[in-house]
Amino acid sequence: MNRFHAEAEGLVADVLVIGGGMAGAWAATAAAREGAHVVLVEKGFCGTSGVTAAAGPGHWWAPPDPPEARVNAIAQRQRIAFGLGDPVWMRRVLDETWRLLPTLAPYYDFPKDEHGRVRNYRAMRGPEYMRALRQQIVNLGVVVLDHCPALELLAHADGAIGGAAGIRTQRGGSPWRIAAGAVILAAGGTSFRSHLLGSRNNTGDGYLMAAEAGAELSGMEFTAAYTVAPQHSTMTRTMSYAFADYFDADGRQIDAPFGPDQTERLAQALLAGPVYCSLARLPADVQSHLPTISPNVMLPFARWGIDPFRERFEVTLHTDGTIRGIGGVRVQGEDCGTGVPGLYVAGDTASRELVAGASSGGGNVNSAWALSSGTWAGRAAARRARRVPASFGGLVPLGRAGLRPSGRPRPTEAVEAIAAVRAEMHPYDKNLFRTGAGLEASRRALHDVWSDLAAHAGEDGAASLGLREAAALVASARWSVATAGARTETRGMHRRLDHPELDPGLATRLVASGFEAVAVRPETSPAPKAFESVA
C-alpha cells in the first residue's frame, strides 16, 4: 500500500475524501480503519463547515430487538416514500447506524441519566459531533487539509478517477494536486445559496465534479423543501416551531397547523404578504430548557431584543434545496460507487431516494444515510486502493465550466450567475408550487446562464473558486428543473399545480445527466433519452 507522501507533482494518498462534514468524516474513518492512508480536503474547516456542524442531527434509529422495531420503522418510511424507497437499503442503513454511532463514545460525551446510562445515541449536537469526528480521524492518522476546496477531478486515460486538484484559500491561494487510488465525493448538497444555516459552502460542487466524470444524478426534482426562520436570519432549526402560531399583517391567524402541509400553507401566506410567528404555546418547560437543547436558536432573538414567547416576530421560509430535499449523484451499488471506476459518493452528495423516497430525509434519515454511505464508500475506496496504486502518470484534469471554457475566456461575474440561480430556485411560486410553463421559463433562463459560463468562464487561482461554485449551482439547478419538468405528477415534496395527482405510471426514479443538453430518463429504461430529452 502507498505511504501517504509528497511528490513533485503533489501529494499521493490511497484514498482522497472531498468534503469534511459528517459523511466525509465517517468515510475517512472507515477508510483509515481499513488501513488506508487518507487525505481529506475541506473547503472550510472540518468541524465547523457544512450543514452538520450548525444543526442537531437526529439519526434514524431502530434497535435489532424486538425485530418489529425495524420492520415498523421501514414500513412507516415506505408510506411516505411514495414508491421510490428501497426497504433493503433502509434496513442496511438502520443496521449500520445502530452499530457505528455508539463507537464515537471516546470522542463524544453522550448524555447519561442519573443511573449513568446513555440516554440515547441518536440525538447528536452538530458542533460537538463534528469536533468529535475531527478528533477521531486525526487520531486515525487522516491528513486533514482545511481551507483547501477541490475544484476538479483528475482521471486516468481509461476514465478511472485518480485524484483531484484545487486551491488553498488561505495564505496566497496556491494550487494543490493529489493523486489517489480512489476518491470519495462528500461535498454536501446545495441550498442554491439560500440562507439555510451552515450551507454557504455547499454549492453542489460534488454534483458538478461527478457529472464531469460521467456520473448521473437521481431525484433532482425533489428540491422543494423549505424551512421556517426568523426573517433575515439563518436560524432554520425546526424544533421551537413545533408549537408555533402564525399570523398575517392584520393579526389574523393563518390556518397552518403543525403537520405535513404546513410549509405549503405558510408559503401561500408569504406570497400574499408578511407572516408573523408566536412561540407562546411552546410549553414552559421547553422554553426554559431551549438554550441547553439547541444553544444557537435563541441567539438571534436575544441579539434583536425579541422575547419570542411573548412577542410576534416576522418569519420567512428558506430553501433547503437538495439538503432537506433528496436528489444527488446516483448510487450504483452497495459500496456507494457511481458507475465511474474509482469514484464514490456519500451523504448529501449522493441521492437519498433509496432511503428517503419522495419525502424529506431531514430529521432522521439523512444523518443515518450520511454515516452509513460514508462508511460503505470509505471501506470500498480503501479496498480499491489496495489494487489500484495512486500515481500522477497520465492523469488529466476534468474541469470545464469555470476552469477551461470551450470558447475564448472573458471576464464573467460569478455573482450574476448565482443571482440567476436564486431567482429560479428560491421563489415559492416557482420551485414549491410548480407548473409546466414556469419550469420551462426557468429552464430557458438557466440554459442561457449555463451557455455563457461553459463558453467563457475560466480563471486561475483564487478567482476560479467562485466561478466553479457558480457553475455547480447553475448545473444543479438545471438538472432539478429538467427533472421536475419530466415528472408530470405530484409525488411527495414534488408538487405540480398542473398535475395535482399522483400518476401510478411514474412510480420510478428519474435520472438526469449532461451539460449542454440535459437528458432525463426513468431509471428503469436503460437507453438514455428514451423518456424525454430537453436541451
Next chain:
Amino acid sequence: MIELVIAERCTACERCIEVCPSNVFEPTASGPPAIARQEDCQTCFMCELYCTADALYVAPNAERPEPVERAAVLASGLLGQYRRDSGWDEWQGLYPNEQWLMETVFRRAAEVAR
C-alpha cells in the same frame, strides 16, 4: 454577519481564522484579526463558539451588515452566550447537553395537533 472583533478581549490566538468556514478573517501584523471579507460570512456563529476569549460578535442579520455599538455589546452580556449555553470549556458540566429532549418536543407537538 460578523460585526466585531473586540480588541481588548482578543488574545490574537487566531483560532477564528482557522475555524471560520468561509474565511472571513485575515491575520494582522500585530494584534487582533481583521474582518476582511464580511460579505462572505454565513452567520453560523461557529467563530463565537471557538473563541475562548468571547471577543467576537456576530449580528443575526445574514443579508446585510448590521453595525452595532461596541460599548453596548460589551455591556449587553451577549458575548459568549453560545459558548456558555453549549457548556464548552469552563462551562463544562454547568450547562448540560439536552439535545436528547428534542424528539420529545416533536412528539408532544404531534399529540397536541392530533
